[in-house]
Amino acid sequence: MKNLSRLLFAMLLVLGYSNVNAQDENNPWQITIGANAVDFYPTGENAPLGDTFDEFFNAEDHWNILPSLSTISVSKYIGDGFTFGVAGSLNKIDKWGDASVDDLSYYAVDGTIKYSLQNLFNSNTFEPYLGAGGGYTWVDEVGAGTINGTLGLNVWFNENIGLTLQSAYKHAFEDYLQTHFQHTVGISIKFGGADTDGDGIYDKDDACPDVAGLEAFNGCPDTDGDGIEDSKDSCPNEAGLAEFNGCPDADGDGVADKDDNCPTVAGLKALAGCPDADGDGVTDADDSCVNTAGPAANKGCPWPDTDGDGVLDKDDNCVDVKGTVANNGCPEVSDEVQKQLNEYAKTILFDTGKSTIKTQSAAVLGDIIKILKEYPNSKFTVEGHTDSVGSEKLNQRLSDSRANSVKEYLVKNGIDAFRLSALGYGESKPIDSNKTRKGRANNRRVEINLAK
Incomplete structure (x- = not known):
């Protein structure tokens, strides 16, 4: 003993x-x-x-x-x-x-x-x-x-x-x-082991060793107690539902309160949780004709829209052709068209170190003009870019000059001047390496981009 x-x-x-x-x-x-x-x-x-x-x-x-x-x-x-x-x-x-x-x-x-x-x-x-x-x-x-x-x-x-x-x-x-x-x-x-945050879970097993948490979440916290750990909870301080990443939906319309513009009234997901009694795509709060369908441009009241593009005829610059509201009822320049413009633009040739356009570029400039005329209400920016050879100041001046040369050519050949602007970026926006001949050639380019 x-x-x-x-x-x-x-x-x-x-x-x-x-x-x-x-x-x-x-x-x-x-x-x-x-x-x-x-x-x-x-x-x-x-x-x-x-x-x-x-x-x-x-x-x-x-x-x-x-x-x-x-x-x-x-x-x-x-x-x-x-x-x-x-x-x-x-x-x-x-x-x-x-x-x-x-x-x-x-x-x-x-x-x-x-x-x-x-x-x-x-x-x-x-x-x-x-x-x-x-x-x-x-x-x-x-x-x-x-x-x-x-x-x-x-x-x-x-x-x-x-x-x-x-x-x-x-x-x-x-x-x-x-x-x-x-x-x-x-x-x-x-x-044994260290337990920095004092939550009873050793640091070696604790996914959040500096913040007290729960064993069920490997030591990470669930501040609002909704069963979703804070790191995965979009509303960590407010109890919510798993389907909304821990955020509540008070009106039960399937739109989380944080994304719901009308959180106390059930509405539509497409309208950020707000109701639309006449189904015209205008929320009741903004609809002057709540029970009669009409376009948003007229606050939900009916007006003619011949091509059905959501732009009233009185505001539609292309009444018989479906377009977009942003483009005043005229067709929007698509990504494909934008891509084609720049495929043409990058082949425009200039005299070495100058802004004068070589005569062999006339054909491709003609193709560009055809595209621009198909979108008479769209505005474009002619952008000039250079490689990094030479001084930055000289490259900036050359890119400005070349962009303006292309703009002037387009204006002289039927494109309204108000639709075009010119801007040079010098060597600041390379799309390829300036360490190779091919890369520098790719960086010496003109782009024609839709103004937004």
Whole structure:
């Protein structure tokens, strides 16, 4: 009972040792439970005891082995590969060197600072270590202090569980206690960890280690308690529905309140959650004829729209051709048309270093003019670009001049001047590398883009 009390005392001593830094940062605590063997033979004393390391592995003749649970140790990671631990051990001594003795009780409490050599071996499985420390050992109720040197090996089966093999040389300070070896084998368990945000989830398992959260979300918070973690919740401070990424829908119209212009009245998704009683595409709040369908341009009241493009005839510059509201009822320049314009424009050729257009560009300019005339209400910007050869100032001037040359050509050939503007960008907007001849050629270009 007295021996067990001392073991428990050792355990409590370590568990109370909580002011050192948090085995590694992720698993700072280690507990080892196992058996030990005590060898009083190789102590460097006179006969009948041998010299140090004599018959070191002669377990049959010299080792006192208590095969049951006889050793327990607890240690904590300090930092930079160092750990501090305390161990308690029990044994029965019937071999003292080459001599036999009656069963003497043996128990010890030892404190050890260990240094891991794992990084030197670049292995996650094998962890050799060295240790130094001291303790107190009793043999048959007579005790003495010892200074200890330790060599050991942890063999880790996984991140937390492993086998520990250790030999400690214990030099006694009193003549009545012989210097001796104590060998230990046991199962070790690493556990614990840092918990920066105090949410009960260790940082190594916490997806949000700096913010307190819930275990269900790997340590991340759900501020509004709607079952959707904040990082995936579009409305983290207001409880909502999963289908709306955590945002509420007060009127139940399928439009989340944050996107609903009429959050208290059920409406249509197409109208941002607002109602449209006559179905004319104008919300009731903006419709002057709530129960009679009409175009938006007339606040929802009926007016002629011959081509049905949503632009009233009185405002439609192309009454018989369906167009767009943005283009006053005339056809909009499509992406395909825009692309074709620039396919033509980039082939316009100039005299080297000048803004004069070469005569062989007349055909492609004619194609451009045909396209522009198909969209009489659309406005365009003629843009000039250069490569990076030469000074930036010269390139800016040249791009301005070339853009204006193209504009003037188009105006002279039937395009209204008010529909065109010219602008040079110099070398500021390359579309290819200026480090190759081909890239520079691509960067020397004219573009004709729809003005928006």
